[in-house]
Amino acid sequence: MKAVAGLIVLLVVAAVLTVAAGVRTATVAEIWQALAAYDPTDPLHVVIFNIRLPRLVAGLVAGAGLGVAGTVMQALTRNPLADPGLLGVNSGAAFAIVLGALVFGRSDAGLMSALAFPGAALASFAVFMLGGGLRGETGHVRLALAGTALNALLLSLVSAIVLARSDTLEVFRFWVTGSLSQASERPLSAMALVTIAGTGLALALAPRLEALSLGSALARGLGTRPARIQLGALAAVTLMTGAAVSVAGPIAFLGLMVPPLARRICGHALRRELLASAVLGASILLLADTAGRLVLAPAEVRVGIMTALIGTPVFIWIARRLKPGAAS
């Protein structure tokens, strides 16, 4: 109970800070006023409604989705280094969107965003198979390196396409390192629904994923079909990652940091872990975004850079704790 209250307080604080912070700081009273009695002639109200609230929604969608996706991937691969960003699923989605924009010309953002899902699906399936896949034995190092290689390949292709189209550096950066700064131009409501659907699928699969973590043979004995559950879990990862990339570009390390925290808060019970991951993921992403806007103000540090700066020490910490024998 205490944990639930703590998580809710964390999320509320993160959300309020996101709306309050900016060139012109808004007080809680002013935010309340803007929500309760919106005045289109007040510039602060306009900024809150048109820029900061979309940013908040994008942060919620991407953060919750990536947090849950990370927990699903770690449960599926039993690998503490699994993360949609590190394993190349983010880059798969970003590559598909950029490629779509190249092939079909500049059309609406919603249509291009739909391409994120096949891209994420292909990448997650590829990295899962390369990491050892359906045999159920995913080597920690192998999976991490397969993800790195896939990332490198897809990001090189993204660079080639975006640089060839001579877009601005800003567009290039968005599809390489995610940001919440373009939130108001992204298809927020559709992607929020997709994220909710993906989270629902993950919650529904949770008991069977737990059974699977006991080993394929035992899981089969308990009446589950491993391949089907694995594909279902990959589908959930695809939905949430695709939606996150559509609204915020590729953001790594969130799915790496959130699951161990969630486990520490609610113990080993996958359903509760997933819910905690959604709240933690959204809170951390919003806090990282706010920090990124303040640290070099008026310049803005992209939230994908912030999560990487916070997340890499976590990565190294986890890597150190892997036993060399088990790591292979």
Added chain:
Amino acid sequence: MTRGLVLASILLVSVVLSLMIGQVMLSPAALWTGLSTGQGPAALTIRVLRGPGVATAVGVGAVLGLSGTIFQILLRNPLAAPDVMGFTSGAGLAVIFGVMTGIALPTPLLSAIGGCAAALLVALLSLRRDGTQAAITLILVGLGIGFFTAAAGSFILTRLPPQEAAEAQRWLSGSLAARNWGHAAQVFGFGAVLAVGLAIQVRSLALLELGDDLAKGLGLKAGRARLGLAATGVLLAATGVAVAGPVPFVALMAGPLGARVTRAKHPAARLAAAACTGAAITVLADLAARAALPGLQLPVGVATGIFGAPYLLWLLARDIETGDL
């Protein structure tokens, strides 16, 4: 020996192709006239436009190939390369940091400092309680350091004015655009000095490959030899980074591919093969980056990424079969 010649001719052909192909195509005859007489438009193209870039590519590829092979032999793991373990991106970060803060140190020095700092950090962070390091832990921690330096590089780019940031972004992905003979001289000069240093240590490398115990039994001070070789490897990589930025995957690929073509076994032969292969890969990648989209110079690192990442994936897929990893 004949297989060594095959490798040398591959390098020669890549260089010739790279000199011929570009916005203005040169025929073999024109290239020959230009090279032999030093007269005519072909000579100008070679001397001013393509020559410096190709020469720099050869030098950069060679030093990266040498560096990668040193670490692959030292750690007895084909994944242990300075680009995988974050040394090259550490070197790149130091150079970008120098640009941002306006530190008036020469680029090679900054690059060397960054590379050494990254290597030291990786070594320290992967220390186990008993004071040893497992190759796997070194690689993973190095991967993490690589991620961190990449993020820190992007962080620094945020502070640069847009024009400079765009330039720095290209450089950070590995670029050979607009290189002059000075760059080529720099990489060949430092590279030659380090290669001599490496030649002196090659016996230790051969002994260390047999295992520390055996090497010690044969009278080698293993710790000191390891340190010397690792330092040489880091400095070789930093030399490449100083002129071309952290070009990815060349150091990873050059050694194993070179050994495969030449079937070389002895470390000295493998190092020579790796230098040749690294040079050929870099020249060809640069050519692909220039020729793929005429009128637009893609950074060479984009091309090595597109070639190199599938190699790494193949390496991992193969190791699933053999269970080596």
